Amino acid sequence: MYERKIPVNLNCGLDLIGEVLYGKWKIRLLWFINEGFQRPSELQRKIPDASRRILNMQLNELEAHELITKVIYPVLPPKVEYSLTEFGKTLIPIIGALGKWGDDHEEHLKEVITKRINAISAGKNSTIH
Amino acid sequence: MYERKIPVNLNCGLDLIGEVLYGKWKIRLLWFINEGFQRPSELQRKIPDASRRILNMQLNELEAHELITKVIYPVLPPKVEYSLTEFGKTLIPIIGALGKWGDDHEEHLKEVITKRINAISAGKNSTIH
DNA sequence: TCAGATAGGGATAAATTTATCCCATATTTG
């Protein structure tokens, strides 16, 4: 992994949840595992934008943080299944609320996000006329 | 800022909320502004681990995403106040839920996070004996 | 008059996270 040089803060609840949930694909992994997509290859297909590598890395972290459990079946070709722990399941309502907020405000969010992205690229070209 | 080279995904609610909420201090900024700490210097004091620079950057993004509003008073020395927009206020219950989850599981989270950090640094030294 | 408070941002370095590429194993299918 990577040994941090800047110490982590664990002062408040937001620090703590941030530590286990930051990571580009972690929330989706938890969500899809909860929906029953338990095998790495299934998760990979559900999240095609992520590389296999990074999904493995983030799955490992979720496991280290005891949000999911990994079962390796001793067969060939290999078979692996992830499941949410009881602890991990307590996050599902929260993830649901996050996704719902995003869906509820989809129009507005797409607008402001796009606007901002355009403003940045316009800024880069502002000296060209 | 930084013009992205990898395109942003805006496919689902989780993508959307991620776009506006990712950033090391954004959630805390929203929370403290909601608690009444509206001036940049107050926010800086509430979040001493963040540099002034990065707080400004993240405040700018929150403003661009219309989660907060900025009022500049034409006085000297300068005075600025941020407020949540109605849109921004809809995030408060969600942020509250995130923080509560972290607080509710504080013990366990501190344990697994610390364990993982130690495992990483141990791995780094595993060839030294 | 110098220190400190207030606010903002450019330039650049450092830290951290993701992406890419490649290799390994063994079975099943065409």
Add this chain to the structure above:
DNA sequence: CAAATATGGGATAAATTTATCCCTATCTGA
């Protein structure tokens, strides 16, 4: 036999985010 499926991780490059340093401006109080 070649190709596909399944899973995992080392090595390294690239992308992205944060941190540091420094400069600007004005007012207030010691």
